[in-house]
Amino acid sequence: MNNIQVFSTRTGRLVVCAVRNFSSSTSRQQEKHYKLLVVGGGTGGCTAASKFASKLGKGKVAILEPSKVHYYQPMWTFVGGGTKTVSNSSRPMGKVLPKKADWIQAGAVAFDPKNSTVTCSNGDVIKYDYMVVSMGLQLDYHKVKGLPEALLSDPAVCSNYSSKYVTKTFPALENITDGKAIFTSPNCPIKCAGAAQKIMYIAEEYFNKNGKRDNIDVIFNTSGQAIFGVPKYAETLNKIIEDRNIQLNCRLSLEEVRSDTREAIFRKLDSETNEKETFNYNFLHVVPPMSAPDVLKASPLADSMGYLDINKYSLQHARYPNVFGIGDCTNAPTSKTGAAIAAQSGVLRRNLTAFMDGKSASQDEYDGYTSCPLVTGYGKCVMAEFDYDGNPLETFPIDQSKERRTMFHMKRDIMPEMYWNLLIKGMWEGPGPYRRLMRLGMGGNKKSEVAEV
CATH class of the missing domain: 3.50.50.60 (FAD/NAD(P)-binding domain)
Structure with a gap:
């Protein structure tokens, strides 16, 4: 509600103004x-x-x-x-x-x-x-070109890092019958870094139990230099991925997702010429950049x-x-x-x-x-x-x-x-x-x- 107030200027003119009332509760807040x-x-x-x-x-x-x-x-x-x-x-x-x-x-x-x-x-x-x-x-999905659109439109693209997209993951695991299942980890600090690969191990076991593992390449593209940063645990994990025939590619950072052609484009972090590598995917689990x-x-x-x-x-x-x-x-x-x-x-x-x-x-x-x-x-x-x-x-x-x-x-x-x-x-x-x-x-x-x- 406004109050009408009248002010006199130096020239003697009267000016009528509407002044908004702020409630006392707002002031207290x-x-x-x-x-x-x-x-x-x-x-x-x-x-x-x-x-x-x-x-x-x-x-x-x-x-x-x-x-x-x-x-x-x-x-x-x-x-x-x-x-x-x-x-x-x-x-x-x-x-x-x-x-x-x-x-x-x-x-x-x-x-x-x-x-x-x-x-x-x-x-x-x-x-x-x-x-x-x-x-x-904060989750910066928008920093990967095409990723927000892919998460909305492509049933093969999922992410366990958001309540909006985590429900897409298991249906995508059910739907894939052959081809490449790709899991990513970005080039920045992230919450629960191990979660990027936890879902990969679960997925690989799921494929095995359902008789389709032989037709699916399981690939981990990580921006890191190793499977894990602590050598004692990295030794165990390296043996796991070797025994389970999981392909590990280090120093790759996801830059773009083309859902219309189901291509994921990764930047080679150690390349002096900004070289990129393209992977076709049939399943793509993305850990978004975070900040x-x-x-x-x-x-x-x-x-x-x-x-x-x-x-x-x-x-x-x-x-x-x-x-x-x-x-x-x-x-x-x-x-x-x-x-x-x-x-x-x-x-x-x-x-x-x-x-x-x-x-x-x-x-x-x-x-x-x-x-x-x-x-x-x-x-x-x-x-x-x-x-x-x-x-x-x-x-x-x-x-x-x-x-x-x-x-x-x-x-x-x-x-x-x-x-x-x-x-x-x-x-x-x-x-x-x-x-x-x-x-x-x-x-x-x-x-x-x-x-x-």
């Missing part, structure tokens, strides 16, 4: 101030908010998250393999966020860390004393590559000390997994708490621990665990580089329960204490390992 603002309601955001909402009390913590649904994305490998559904992997966002925190159902559109404010997509400006940024990664969210890239919080610029040990921002980061959007040089977030969450809890208490935010150090359960079929898994330097950091007193059914059940049956009931509720900070117990105190982290319940 724009003036909201929180002790802690958590940007992002994914794995890292839920975990951090749960820890501090219980610590700081009701109304002191806000979560900025536009999505209505929270997904347990590691389950999408099994959705693509035909043994789980997307609904198995989802919960309403309002059910997983901590009750003592305020949920602001909007996204961030601008960061002003000098003034400790965030502008939201609903127009609100949120003031914070401390902030945790956990925005995850930090655009709003983060454009902010003062980003490093030169667009990721949240943090100290990789303390998780505190490199330039703005009241800002911390957790999860995939940061530039911590480790594999981007839920296991990494679990280990980071303990470091974040201790260091941010110390900083709130006027102490140094270097009470604890994150060593880069992460885990990649490499599912190699419908009943086998290699449980890779390692640190920043690629050193194995295994929890169980066995050789985890071997394919094991026990590790498969850990991945499929136990980890989802741990996720929903412990991790995002702030009660799981990684397997460090159990590692020391099982290995009689030898090896593993000495910090970052005791969950605050």
Whole structure:
């Protein structure tokens, strides 16, 4: 509603103006101030908010998250393999966020860390004393020419990395009878890097079980220099792909998909002349390029590559000390997994708490621990665990580089329960204490390992 107001100018003329009334509730929304603002309601955001909402009390913590649904994305490998559904992997966002925190159902559109404010997509400006940024990664399907169109129109093109496209994967596996089944991995950091090849092993076993493997070439075109970055696990995986006659092509990056002719064009990354190679496909599983969210890239919080610029040990921002980061959007040089977030969450809890208490935010150090359960079929898994330097950091007193059914059940049956009931509720900070117990105190982290319940 507008009010009509009359103003007198210096010349004595009267000017009639319509002035919009803003409700007092809108003003109050724009003036909201929180002790802690958590940007992002994914794995890292839920975990951090749960820890501090219980610590700081009701109304002191806000979560900025536009999505209505929270997904347990590691389950999408099994959705693509035909043994789980997307609904198995989802919960309403309002059910997983901590009750003592305020949920602001909007996204961030601008960061002003000098003034400790965030502008939201609903127009609100949120003031914070401390902030945790956990925005995850964005999927850049559009960076591969023709890929968005192929995902919409070609039933042979699929991707387990999106709830929109993961349901295409198993029907595409059912439909292929011969030709080339191609699996890709892009030339950039991605979430759960092992998922690019997990679906390949499941698909190869599916082809075998259904009597069509002899007619299908299974091909893994990866931008990496090897099947896996940690030599201990790469040795096992190389033997698997050799025994199962899977073709590995390294240093190839998908540039274009021509769905009308079913051609996938890859750039040879080591070619000085920008040479390309074309593959015909009958099945194509694409892992899209990924990057930090655009709003983060454009902010003062980003490093030169667009990721949240943090100290990789303390998780505190490199330039703005009241800002911390957790999860995939940061530039911590480790594999981007839920296991990494679990280990980071303990470091974040201790260091941010110390900083709130006027102490140094270097009470604890994150060593880069992460885990990649490499599912190699419908009943086998290699449980890779390692640190920043690629050193194995295994929890169980066995050789985890071997394919094991026990590790498969850990991945499929136990980890989802741990996720929903412990991790995002702030009660799981990684397997460090159990590692020391099982290995009689030898090896593993000495910090970052005791969950605050």
